[in-house]
Amino acid sequence: MSSRNPLDVPYRERERSITLERMGADGDEQAPQYGTEVEPDTELFTINMGPHHPATHGVLRLLLTIEGEVVRDLTPLVGYVHTGIEKSCEDQQYWKAITFVERMDYLSYYFNAMAYCMVVETLLDEEVPPRAQYLRVIHLELNRIASHLFSVGTSALDLGAMSMIFYTLRDRELILDLFEMSGGQRMHPRYFQVGGVVEDIPPGFEAKVRGFIRAMPARIDQYEAILDKNEIFLQRMRHVGVVSREQLLGLGVTGPLLRATGDPWDLRKAAPYSSYEHFDFKIPVGTVGDHYDRYRVRMAEMRESLRIVEQALDGLPEGPYITSNRKVALPPRDELATSMEALIHHFKLVTEGFRVPPGEAYVAIESPRGELGCFVVADGSAKPARVHMRDPSFVNLQSLKPMGENTLIADLIASIAMLDPILGGIDR
């Protein structure tokens, strides 16, 4: 057990050279899997994949040790888009930090805002009105569909089915139009607010969402018809990248990767938040835990999300869309002209922001990639003392090594695609 500071070691010596031992005659090395033509004494070769590789879904750099076409060891190196968002949040008032956390995982921005708002609401002990909870669910599930569409499209693109990305992006565009309608922006709309949502959905939004829900199942059918009957796609997905459920759990992996192994773990069901207990939906699970199951789980989750959105629209309660606590939420605009108190609250909230009593809390939600947790330490001021996101991409990335080791480089591309890492979330 050594407790010396690794920084005492000079930089050049710290930089590891990842070179495996040659395949020895002692027999404890794993035998080559792909063909017998692989010479046991073939030279191992260490190369970079990324950070600017189009198939690494962002600036992910992998240090591969390959033996011919077979990956023998891989090390993910991340941090290329680290922008210090967590540090920046410490310099922002609570309500302004929402804008920052949304930029972390840039494909599922509603989830980041949701986790952050929920933890601040926990610290404030603030109730969210039922209508706001339903509106949040509608946007979260639409965002989940958009994120899965992007994931499936780029995965198919990486595996050579190029037309898929055009189709899925076309449908994602419809969802972004809906987001623009309700929040004013296509991405990072900052629609969720501490205590509720920024404003009610506009007239016509519901009809547009219903139109989308009607059209989407047929589209998903079409995608499945494209991919599920594609021999190349199937051969590259089936029985590839299988990692056991126990190993995934040890690595802290959650989300579709875990569900593909047959483990129905979904925080929406296990620990319902934001009225998820009101909706009837199923948790799709796989059986084998290979890439094909992961892809199927994502496709099935999109259908379930559509069902949730439909139920949320049907049961959308009347009432306020944000808490009436004036110490937390801005007063309505029309009150400012007549009420002195509203003016004071408005001024206080915009200049200083609200103060949060000292304490710390951790809240986790189910994002498209797994458990998205947010940990906030409040010191009693109007700015958080610490904001930490447990990003599922960051934790799930550790499963790339068991998934991609001793497979072909081409299978590693499929592994990255099915891992669906968002580097903005990993590096923050």
Added chain:
Amino acid sequence: MPDGTGLELIAQRVRARLGESSVTGTAYYREQATLEVEPRSVRDVVTFLAREDDEPFEFLASLHGCDYYPAEPRLGVHYQLMSRARVERLNVKTRVSVEAPTVPSVVETFPGANFQEREVYDFFGVIFDGHPDLRRILMPEDYEGFPQRRDFPMGGEDVLFTFNEHKVPRWYE
């Protein structure tokens, strides 16, 4: 979540097994249970709760670092344990000083803590004793300082240009 009573029972079981001094306190705030432990017994407590306790918390959901500046000891490390069977969360928390920021690593019990311990080391300088590969993960390897500490300024860092590259320390590396 275990309630206040459940938390005290957990603390009692840990104390009975690992000694009176292993648990320094409990906190129950906003329906979240926190078990405060001595830094040197973190691994034992976490492993006991995950593997041997009657009501185990077998899943490490997350691991965070934070800086309680100006309170002493300044640095905090939080382990968010979860029981998937009972859907309960327990926060195990420890505090270390900046001068001796050493905490035993839990990577042997939870391999998934690998990246997150590296992250805490990267940003707060907490050294995880027994970690197999304790290097910076998000910041560049030759970065000086621990940027998430509260006394680390925002901005004000030299930007490397051709005209000043010889003035920036260790520019040749």
